[in-house]
Amino acid sequence: MSYTVLARKYRSQDFDEVVGQDHVAQTLKRAIESGRIAHAFLFTGTRGTGKTSMARILAKALNCEKSKAPTTKPCGVCESCRAIARGDDIDVIEIDAASNTGVDNVRTIIENSAYRPVLSRFKVYIIDVVLMLCKAAFNALLKTLEEPPEHVKFILATTEAEKVLQTILSRCQRYDFRNIPTREIAGHLKELVKKEGIEAEEDALLLVAKAGAGSMRDSLSLLDRLLSVGEKTLTVEMIEQLLGLPKAQLMFDLARAIGKGDVKGTLRQSSEMLMRGLSADSMLTSLVDHLRNLLILRTCGADSDLVEVPGIALSDLAEQAGRFDPVNLTQNITILEELRRHMRQSQSGRALLDATLVRMTLAEQFTPVAELLARVGGTATGGSDGAQKKNFPSALRTENPAPPPLAVSSRSAPEPAPTPHHAPVTPLVSGMEFPAAEAASPLGSVPSVSAPPALDFEDEDDDLPRPGKVWDSSGPSLKELLAQQAAQSAPPPAAEPPADSFTNVEPVNTNDLRALWTTLLAMMAEHGPMFHSLISNGSLAAVEDGQVVIRYTKKNETFRKMLERNGKKDLVRDGFSKILGKPMGVRFEVDDAVESEAAPAATALPARPAAAARPAPPSEPAQPAGPPAIRITPELIEQIKQDPLAGSVMDKFGATPVKIE
Numbered sequence: 001m002s003y004t005v006l007a008r009k010y011r012s013q014d015f016d017e018v019v020g021q022d023h024v025a026q027t028l029k030r031a032i033e034s035g036r037i038a039h040a041f042l043f044t045g046t047r048g049t050g051k052t053s054m055a056r057i058l059a060k061a062l063n064c065e066k067s068k069a070p071t072t073k074p075c076g077v078c079e080s081c082r083a084i085a086r087g088d089d090i091d092v093i094e095i096d097a098a099s100n101t102g103v104d105n106v107r108t109i110i111e112n113s114a115y116r117p118v119l120s121r122f123k124v125y126i127i128d129v130v131l132m133l134c135k136a137a138f139n140a141l142l143k144t145l146e147e148p149p150e151h152v153k154f155i156l157a158t159t160e161a162e163k164v165l166q167t168i169l170s171r172c173q174r175y176d177f178r179n180i181p182t183r184e185i186a187g188h189l190k191e192l193v194k195k196e197g198i199e200a201e202e203d204a205l206l207l208v209a210k211a212g213a214g215s216m217r218d219s220l221s222l223l224d225r226l227l228s229v230g231e232k233t234l235t236v237e238m239i240e241q242l243l244g245l246p247k248a249q250l251m252f253d254l255a256r257a258i259g260k261g262d263v264k265g266t267l268r269q270s271s272e273m274l275m276r277g278l279s280a281d282s283m284l285t286s287l288v289d290h291l292r293n294l295l296i297l298r299t300c301g302a303d304s305d306l307v308e309v310p311g312i313a314l315s316d317l318a319e320q321a322g323r324f325d326p327v328n329l330t331q332n333i334t335i336l337e338e339l340r341r342h343m344r345q346s347q348s349g350r351a352l353l354d355a356t357l358v359r360m361t362l363a364e365q366f367t368p369v370a371e372l373l374a375r376v377g378g379t380a381t382g383g384s385d386g387a388q389k390k391n392f393p394s395a396l397r398t399e400n401p402a403p404p405p406l407a408v409s410s411r412s413a414p415e416p417a418p419t420p421h422h423a424p425v426t427p428l429v430s431g432m433e434f435p436a437a438e439a440a441s442p443l444g445s446v447p448s449v450s451a452p453p454a455l456d457f458e459d460e461d462d463d464l465p466r467p468g469k470v471w472d473s474s475g476p477s478l479k480e481l482l483a484q485q486a487a488q489s490a491p492p493p494a495a496e497p498p499a500d501s502f503t504n505v506e507p508v509n510t511n512d513l514r515a516l517w518t519t520l521l522a523m524m525a526e527h528g529p530m531f532h533s534l535i536s537n538g539s540l541a542a543v544e545d546g547q548v549v550i551r552y553t554k555k556n557e558t559f560r561k562m563l564e565r566n567g568k569k570d571l572v573r574d575g576f577s578k579i580l581g582k583p584m585g586v587r588f589e590v591d592d593a594v595e596s597e598a599a600p601a602a603t604a605l606p607a608r609p610a611a612a613a614r615p616a617p618p619s620e621p622a623q624p625a626g627p628p629a630i631r632i633t634p635e636l637i638e639q640i641k642q643d644p645l646a647g648s649v650m651d652k653f654g655a656t657p658v659k660i661e
Contacts, residue, residue: 005224006196010195013076015028015057020179020181020216021054021178038173039152040148040171040173042130042158042161042164042173042174044157045176046215049177049179051157052094054177055126055155057074058124059122060081060084060085062122063080063081064078079119089120090118091118091119093112093125095126097133110140113125113152116151117151122153123153126155127154130157135165138164179213179214185216186205188216189223190202193234199233202310204234208222208226210289210308222243226242244277244278245282250273252316254287254290255320257361259320261364281343284339291333298321302318513540520540520579523578535563537559538556539551546583546585547585548585551591553591554590563588564588
């Protein structure tokens with residue numbers, strides 16, 4: 001006699017024997033008892049959850065010969081019940097839609113449905129894998145499915161209900177089959193091994209049930225495979241060896257090494273499992289499952305019934321879960337799942353595996369992005385859920401504290417010590433100073449001014465009111481102060497600002513264009529002779545409206561086009577911005593009337609000259625270098641208004657600064 005596999009031998013025969021689908025069984029039983037039996041049913045759910053078994057039980061309940069009407073407890077001994085259980089009843093037609101997908105197959109069903117059943121009460125059509133029917137076949141079945149003959153019942157089964165046409169779904173009563181819980185599968189397997197005369201450890205059956213992943217048929221197939229070895233006792237070690245699963249203790253030790261931050265132990269443990277023949281995919285699957293158990297214990301407590309780990313004490317798992325932060329566990333699970341997908345397409349799977357394990361082991365040395373941004377902004381954030389603060393990588397630490405908020409300094413406050421980031425100050429009016437403009441932004445980006453800079457009042461003899469101070473009328477009047485200010489001599493020339501900071505000082509005569517062009521050529525020589533040659537074939541035409549105009553002749557237009565590509569224009573713009581101490585734009589022009597004139601020192605690639613002003617050419621009489629002019633900008637006007645004296649004059653007379661020397 002041929003052998004019958006366990007999945008067929010122990011198939012459920014009535015509603016009470018169905019495991020894990022009580023909600024479907026109870027609903028069908030009540031529908032039969034009330035006589036409200038639909039003409040079409042749709043059973044959907046993952047593989048091995050009992051859809052076909054439930055369809056056969058429903059067919060037996062409708063056609064059992066022992067009762068005069070449909071019953072919730074078919075006898076199982078009459079000819080109809082036994083024929084349906086074997087799958088050869090002539091009135092219960094099981095159709096595989098995967099091999100009968102066309103319209104002609106559906107037309108045959110429609111034609112045969114017109115005939116009454118031979119022996120049974122109803123003619124039942126069980127269409128498995130119904131999603132494989134083509135759209136035309138679905139449309140051909142619509143009318144019959146909606147209004148079948150009174151003696152016809154349709155039972156459709158599929159694993160993916162979303163692929164079935166909505167017009168079909170709307171004509172059926174839908175029943176969703178859930179994944180069977182692991183404990184229920186293990187309990188069912190325990191009864192089966194007793195009937196088979198086999199001894200088995202509870203943890204071994206639990207391991208088989210977990211491997212089934214919620215499918216009763218998969219679990220029975222695995223158990224059938226284990227029993228075929230001929231062993232009379234099923235143990236955890238034997239199941240792990242036969243099914244190619246990692247030992248629970250090895251996975252526990254791997255997670256412990258990760259939790260301790262032991263890189264050497266982590267790599268050694270993973271290598272040992274791989275050397276035993278375990279595939280990397282299986283190891284990752286087991287590690288994800290183990291981390292999921294730790295996450296449940298860490299968040300739900302040790303008394304949670306969601307954790308099922310055979311061979312490991314629950315108390316040991318709870319202790320290990322305390323070593324991990326829930327946020328890190330969720331990140332590690334996501335990282336491992338991404339790793340599984342990448343390893344299938346990579347030639348360096350082992351390297352990716354080791355790198356990921358090391359990354360997980362050293363997780364405490366990495367800082368979350370949110371905390372990193374907060375630290376850069378000058379604020380510190382603590383860990384969530386009482387987690388310890390992580391070590392900040394030395395390469396990402398913020399060594400300089402955030403600058404203090406802008407405010408007007410008071411008389412009693414000490415003068416802040418200058419720092420490398422503070423630009424030198426330029427005296428404008430006696431008794432007040434303004435800090436120079438901010439440091440140059442990269443590639444000519446214009447810095448935004450959110451608030452006027454602080455004013456430092458150093459003249460202790462000035463009795464003008466400060467913010468928060470009431471005007472003292474005992475001192476000199478405003479008219480006297482203005483007279484004193486006008487009588488003062490011109491201030492000394494302002495110190496030249498560094499070349500790499502912004503300044504409002506700009507050339508005031510056309511002779512500076514030659515000096516500016518020479519300085520730029522020397523700076524561009526640092527980028528190589530080729531780049532220097534490209535820029536030197538042009539000439540500096542003008543500096544106006546925040547832009548530098550460089551002109552080329554028609555025959556040198558090729559050089560202009562080359563400077564427009566591959567970021568060369570950005571280098572020129574950056575050079576002008578550094579020389580002038582403020583953001584500048586660059587525009588290249590082509591003019592046939594202008595001959596390209598190289599600077600005198602262009603061919604010799606001169607060294608970068610100092611930023612001091614060049615003397616006038618010998619042909620022109622030397623002129624004494626006067627103090628540089630201060631360029632009037634809206635930001636500078638706002639700074640001047642902060643001074644009580646200047647601000648009072650501007651407000652009273654509606655004055656506007658025109659020139660400051």
